[in-house]
Amino acid sequence: MNQFSDSLIRLVACCLGLASGCLDAGAASRSRDWRDIRNGQRLPSETYCDQPYVVQTRDGAWLCVMTTGRGAEGQSGQHIVSSRSLDCGQTWSPLTDIEPTSGPEASWAMPLVVDSGRVYVFYTYNADNLRSVIAGNEYARQRVDTLGQYAFKYSDDHGRSWSSQRYYLPLRTTAIDRRNPYGGQVHFFWGVGKPITDRHQVFLGAAKVGSFGQGFMESSEGILFRSGNILTEANPELILWDMLPEGDQGLQSVRGPVCDEHNLVALSDGTLYCVARTTEGSPVHYYSQDRGHTWSPPEYATYAPGGRLLRHPRANVRLWKTAAGNYLLWFHNHAGHSYEDRNPAWLCGGHEEHGRLHWSQPEIVLYDPDPKTRISYPDLVEHEGRFWITETQKTIARVHPLDETLLHDLWNQHREARPVSAGRVFSWQATAAPTHAVALPPWPALAQGGGFSLDLWLLFTAAAPDQPLLDAHTAAAAGLVVSLVPGPAIQIQFADGISQARWQTDPGSITLGKLQHLVITVDGGPKVITMVLDGQLQDGNGQRQFGWGRFPAALDRVPGPAQAIIASGPPAGLRHLWIYQRPLRTSEAVANFHAGPPAPAASGPGQ
Numbered sequence: 001m002n003q004f005s006d007s008l009i010r011l012v013a014c015c016l017g018l019a020s021g022c023l024d025a026g027a028a029s030r031s032r033d034w035r036d037i038r039n040g041q042r043l044p045s046e047t048y049c050d051q052p053y054v055v056q057t058r059d060g061a062w063l064c065v066m067t068t069g070r071g072a073e074g075q076s077g078q079h080i081v082s083s084r085s086l087d088c089g090q091t092w093s094p095l096t097d098i099e100p101t102s103g104p105e106a107s108w109a110m111p112l113v114v115d116s117g118r119v120y121v122f123y124t125y126n127a128d129n130l131r132s133v134i135a136g137n138e139y140a141r142q143r144v145d146t147l148g149q150y151a152f153k154y155s156d157d158h159g160r161s162w163s164s165q166r167y168y169l170p171l172r173t174t175a176i177d178r179r180n181p182y183g184g185q186v187h188f189f190w191g192v193g194k195p196i197t198d199r200h201q202v203f204l205g206a207a208k209v210g211s212f213g214q215g216f217m218e219s220s221e222g223i224l225f226r227s228g229n230i231l232t233e234a235n236p237e238l239i240l241w242d243m244l245p246e247g248d249q250g251l252q253s254v255r256g257p258v259c260d261e262h263n264l265v266a267l268s269d270g271t272l273y274c275v276a277r278t279t280e281g282s283p284v285h286y287y288s289q290d291r292g293h294t295w296s297p298p299e300y301a302t303y304a305p306g307g308r309l310l311r312h313p314r315a316n317v318r319l320w321k322t323a324a325g326n327y328l329l330w331f332h333n334h335a336g337h338s339y340e341d342r343n344p345a346w347l348c349g350g351h352e353e354h355g356r357l358h359w360s361q362p363e364i365v366l367y368d369p370d371p372k373t374r375i376s377y378p379d380l381v382e383h384e385g386r387f388w389i390t391e392t393q394k395t396i397a398r399v400h401p402l403d404e405t406l407l408h409d410l411w412n413q414h415r416e417a418r419p420v421s422a423g424r425v426f427s428w429q430a431t432a433a434p435t436h437a438v439a440l441p442p443w444p445a446l447a448q449g450g451g452f453s454l455d456l457w458l459l460f461t462a463a464a465p466d467q468p469l470l471d472a473h474t475a476a477a478a479g480l481v482v483s484l485v486p487g488p489a490i491q492i493q494f495a496d497g498i499s500q501a502r503w504q505t506d507p508g509s510i511t512l513g514k515l516q517h518l519v520i521t522v523d524g525g526p527k528v529i530t531m532v533l534d535g536q537l538q539d540g541n542g543q544r545q546f547g548w549g550r551f552p553a554a555l556d557r558v559p560g561p562a563q564a565i566i567a568s569g570p571p572a573g574l575r576h577l578w579i580y581q582r583p584l585r586t587s588e589a590v591a592n593f594h595a596g597p598p599a600p601a602a603s604g605p606g607q
Helices: 003-015 025-031 138-142 404-411 586-595
Strands: 048-056 062-069 079-085 106-113 119-125 149-155 196-198 201-213 216-227 242-244 260-266 272-277 284-288 318-321 327-331 345-353 356-359 363-366 376-383 386-392 397-401 424-429 435-438 451-458 467-473 478-485 489-496 500-504 516-523 528-533 564-567 574-580
Touching (some): 048 106, 048 386, 048 397, 062 106, 062 119, 079 106, 079 119, 106 201, 138 201, 196 260, 201 272, 260 318, 318 376, 363 386, 363 404, 451 467, 451 489, 451 586, 467 574, 489 516, 516 586, 528 586, 564 574
Antiparallel strands (some): 048 062, 106 119, 119 149, 196 201, 201 216, 318 327, 345 363, 376 386, 451 516, 451 574, 467 564, 489 500, 516 528
């Protein structure tokens, strides 16, 4: 790349009306659902594309590096490339090879910008050009992209060109290497994420593989590299590296043999926090008080110390720390054990308390209308106080502006306690009468990202299975019903006369004699039903894989009768009801819970 190419990019940006700055994420979200990945801006690639990671160069550009190739993942010709953007990801320069497609496989590139403006990129390089490996099945035998040397190159012109010479990190042989089919003579490994910088040191997470076969990686564990002089040393051959943790064993899982894709952040006191994926339905996490030399024993990641487990399948779980010291965690919020079900993607906001991270209840951040689409390997881009996320489905990579209010609410969820009024169209309070006939506003359309939420305060003195609380169905089997069902649990079911949907809170979630708060949200964007009970998003509670459910895309409206019946007297227990003609976010549902039960007020629409 050269200055002429950058001038051409600026000209295109100007013609698109973008040269004056980056597009406003809020403006995009007002006109369409920004969470739909189809609304993102596509990144350049060949056919396969993976791990699109972005850094900001010292000349003001965004620089994206990724793994790409003309075939499928792992096929011959896989290599790493870069591209520059001068308009916050709206347009991109043609791809520049960091390693050529004609060479040995080069994969899993991770960029780092240092003080001088130099950009380094770290990657797995099949230096011996092996064409097959000893593995447990034919697919794994042909994969030669997760082995070799841990290489790096650099650019001194902000990613327009890259050094012809490559350099190598010192991969120390440990027990997992000696157990591989080559006895440690060949290293199996790869890295995910980006290096982090803290207290003049750089840390880079990676994972070693013990063997390939079932599920591709049959065993794995984490390592990291630390350098204390890469930020200032101009001679790449003089950069010093330590491979951590010390000893013969890396960062492992609680039970299973698979633990990889380690990435980390540094807390305000210099403590390192690391998460990694497993095949056990939850990620694992660790803390290090001595800059990575030793780590706390592996534990399944929780929302707070001693709290509920984070649920996550065999997919990338990603950490970020913002310039303001806030934290974000990307995951998929269900207890699967396979590579599947990576749609939608969820975000938690994090804050520090007493040297530990506490995570908010999650929000859907991105989805594809096709549930089978797998969204993964994201990166966070922060630019002048605004945020974007990149992601890939392996054949298409995109960049997406984030709604700043979603992030603000995640980071403040633990202290927000004001009831939400926007979109509220109905309010009802229990009286002495056991049942009430009420006129409900029409249910909004579910197409084009519409939806609705029901906010309920509940108190049951006895469990009566299949007891309706809100009955707004018609004789034609259309409409909506909320009821108490065996478990005990709360169930919503709605239908248009042809298609129908049903979802419940987790089994046993309703406690007799206890005042409880529940927000049921039907979100027409991702076609997802969520339940937030007493300020916590239902997650399956170890009894089912998903705490949230899907409804059919064809179900785009919910007809209802002129009147609905609300049951509040024994044995029913509905004490208060708000209806919103829009889907509430998780953070809004939590805020309503923190605000407590509403004071008694007159009932009726719009109260």
